[in-house]
Amino acid sequence: MKKLINDPKNVVAESLDGLELAHGDILRVHRDPDFIVRADAPVQGKVGIVSGGGSGHEPLHGGFVGYGMLSAAVPGAVFTSPTPDPIVEATKAVDGGAGVLHIVKNYTGDVLNFETAAELAEAEGITVKSVIIDDDVAVQDSTYTAGRRGVAGTVFVEKIVGAAAEQGADLDAVVELAQRVNANVRTMGVALTACIVPHAGVPSFDLPEDEIEIGIGLHGEPGRERIKLEPVDVIVDRMLDPILSDLPFASGDRVAVLVNGMGGTPLIELYIALRRVGQVLEEKGISVLRTLVGNFTTSLEMQGMSISVLRLDDEMIELYDAPVQTAALRWGR
């Protein structure tokens, strides 16, 4: 295992030191318990937006803390759900009297711990609502999940809901919007290689030198099928098919597309993939109004990508375009 780390057990804590050094104008890192919070939290009268989950998917979620997006992010150990305690403390730290939304990717540990945290925060007088994100169309149930997994579509939810909260939407409106974005986004991933979790020290799964796995999960959970490597245009078609037929997307739809790198795939390849996504959607009469290309929801150094397609409505477009200032996503992207 070759990684730029010190002691594997300090990876998350030391990374948070660097995050705070780099972005102290945007966020603060709270210690013991560890969470990341907007520098100006709590914002009085504004709904707090909290997300979190296992580390190793950076910039998700800490890179999305800031004006117009998340109020706080709670990082667990690598690929490990955060415990309830930091979630409770993050919830309290962002409570401005208007309630707090938890955005939870659908993994059993995350769901349970956010649920417990919500109950504990409610017991302290904070109104908490939760929305579960389950955008991955690859498989119905998975290693750490009952139902569908929550993956890169979470970025769209956090951006759009964060903008609404910034503009003064109340808790019920923010919950409805989060559910609506989740209901309109579909994602599918592919892995070319596994990644190595620092405290494990070995690859998260075995993949032969000439094979790829379609529908892989963010933690290397099994996907739909292993196939021989094919040209990326063919791979994109294989991924778009289940995405488009699931909602289903239809001619006339306006969409945002996220071509998301899993961490170890060059940007040049992601743009080649976007090219094919654009061709396919154009053929189907679907308009690509917005795009994001880059590493937004990663699996450490895994080579691969995911494609997310979000069906937009007028409100979502306006909120998508609203100002945002976070470490990983800035105004105008």
Added chain:
Amino acid sequence: MKKLINDPKNVVAESLDGLELAHGDILRVHRDPDFIVRADAPVQGKVGIVSGGGSGHEPLHGGFVGYGMLSAAVPGAVFTSPTPDPIVEATKAVDGGAGVLHIVKNYTGDVLNFETAAELAEAEGITVKSVIIDDDVAVQDSTYTAGRRGVAGTVFVEKIVGAAAEQGADLDAVVELAQRVNANVRTMGVALTACIVPHAGVPSFDLPEDEIEIGIGLHGEPGRERIKLEPVDVIVDRMLDPILSDLPFASGDRVAVLVNGMGGTPLIELYIALRRVGQVLEEKGISVLRTLVGNFTTSLEMQGMSISVLRLDDEMIELYDAPVQTAALRWGR
């Protein structure tokens, strides 16, 4: 070789299709010859800023085309200098009557081809000046370079010089500023793994499973030494030593730091490295005023990073903070 590509010989052209689809509001891709140009080029009365070089280092340079940074970028084949022809055409496309600056990383092929292009453009009545970037302190001469190599410090040059041109600085002022930034920035890289150039199909060099190479070049050119993997804090110290002693940086200096991923290293590791950079500079009485952390000048999927330190003056700070709207670098970062 597992990559998300179609035919290796179409990698750059197809990637440019994706780039234009994603960022058509910011840039246009000119075809035959291929270059990337600001959507609003030429801007009358403004100095044009052109850079370029082999592809495979994305987002450099195309991701930095836009308001407040580059006027155009000329991508060669992967790890291959662009020929003079597209450089000439890009130069003409951005000429607004105030002259054009070429920002050239110090590789023999780049230097020669930009020189030829400058002569051809001058013959057509455009005033062209060139500044050679050579920020890499690792080695004096290298595989493709006489003198020091130009690496990630180029990002600082492009940002600061681009801002000055946007604010109306004339060609002489822009040249002086580019030289000043280059004279004040120092960079050093480290590789944990090699990368695979698509049309080559094999790793760019061999590196044993337990070794890293300090001082690696952007194309896998030899560095200073191969050592056994060490904790990242030790690696950072080894890299900062030659960086800081070279200028030399001194107590009281104000600096910007770029911790640049080579493409395949997780963000979480780059932040751990930044943490150590911050500790060392603080011990030495050097103030870190600005930071960039992420993949800015890559070597395809290489695992590793580079550290750049730029000594700032008041003018550079103001220009560093000036608005920018490009694919890879946006206002506020």
